[in-house]
Amino acid sequence: MSATILVVEDERKIARLLQIELESEGYQVQVAFDGLTGWNSYREQVVDLILLDVMMPVMSGIELLRRIRSEDEQTPVILLTAKGAVEDKVSGLDLGATDYVTKPFEIEELLARVRAALRNSRKATVQASPGEWLTIADLRLNPATREVYRDERGIQLTQREFDLLAYLMRNQRLVLHREQLLTEVWGFDYAGDTNVVDVYIRYVRKKVDEGFGQELIHTVRGIGYVLRESV
Known part of the structure; x- marks a missing residue:
């Protein structure tokens, strides 16, 4: 079964580009154009990975990440940050972001990071004996x-x-x-x-x-x- 990716990005051209490229790679893609809609989409369905813009209306990406991590430490979240936005990157990593990509980005790099994040997430969910320490x-x-x-x-x-x-x-x-x-x-x-x-x-x-x-x-x-x- 293909992975489901939630794209939360307020720039519609970027969101559409990401949707096209991800779907061409075989992923199922859901798109939200602001943080609050992204939060509702996340709560309403099971997603395997989230691509999350930091600067968004209604609810920022950092606040959305904070809400997600308050109840879910496993789902990979890749931040889309502005060039030079060091504070956003640090805040995101401190809150549990899996990775970040700086805009403008090469789509090949982003796809590579998506593959890596999904692969590591699957490794983490492989069943192990609860008694193994x-x-x-x-x-x-x-x-x-x-x-x-x-x-x-x-x-x-x-x-x-x-x-x-x-x-x-x-x-x-x-x-x-x-x-x-x-x-x-x-x-x-x-x-x-x-x-x-x-x-x-x-x-x-x-x-x-x-x-x-x-x-x-x-x-x-x-x-x-x-x-x-x-x-």
Whole structure:
């Protein structure tokens, strides 16, 4: 069954272009021209991915993202942001956006990011035994229930942060190159640069390392990262 994508974009020409290109790739596409209509469309149907413009009338994309993430941490959301809108990008990532594309964008890049987001979302929903826990020191992660605990304290992660930490934990004590993390967590056809890995490592570190007795995520200068207990 083809994936259903919700496009929330107030510029009708862009929305129509996205609809045509996505449908030509075999996706089912729903379109909303403002944030409130987008929210209602999201509540009325099951969607597999959302393309969300940030600057919109009635309800901004950031507010819509906030509402979605208040009840749904899984559905991939790719933000469409204005060039140079760093604050919007940071706010979106902090609220749990999966990715972002800067306008004007190349349609091939956007389609690649859509494929990567859908693929990683499907990986995350593959059934695993609820009893399976990945552990290192006092950090525990359950791939099935998507629970994370450090020193028995619950930790809330976005979908991308969870996927990154899960990959690190499955490969603990192995030095992982940035390119390897990008391929395995973001997808082989991800069109961004490797700096996004550093950004998300920083996010995960802040949640799982800061304030605890020992650091578990270590930088290997010039190569990448490794998850291991301090020696």
